[in-house]
Amino acid sequence: MRETLLALSDPDPDLACDMLPGGPLPFVDYVATMRFQPVTDRGVTFASWSAVFDVDDGRHDHWRHFVAEEVVIGGPRALEASLRDGA
Numbered sequence: 001m002r003e004t005l006l007a008l009s010d011p012d013p014d015l016a017c018d019m020l021p022g023g024p025l026p027f028v029d030y031v032a033t034m035r036f037q038p039v040t041d042r043g044v045t046f047a048s049w050s051a052v053f054d055v056d057d058g059r060h061d062h063w064r065h066f067v068a069e070e071v072v073i074g075g076p077r078a079l080e081a082s083l084r085d086g087a
Helices: 060-086
Strands: 003-009 014-019 027-039 044-055
Touching: 044 060
Parallel strands: none
Antiparallel strands: 003 014, 014 027, 027 044
8 A cells, every 4th residue: 555645734734645546445536634733731742634535346334434443543553552662
């Protein structure tokens, strides 16, 4: 699976990327957007991650659940675990 960075902004801060065709997933017109906002009273960052896409195998509900659970929720959890275990 390969993605292209579509936008990256320091002032906002946010980023957007798309998924290149030809990968193992049946996504069409996939675009993900991530936004990061500081929570100043706690010294942490709030991240929001969304994705819009269509699929070419007719299993939209299945893939919407997959992206929600494995990518949008699972990705940050895996990153957090990796950072925690590597520290």
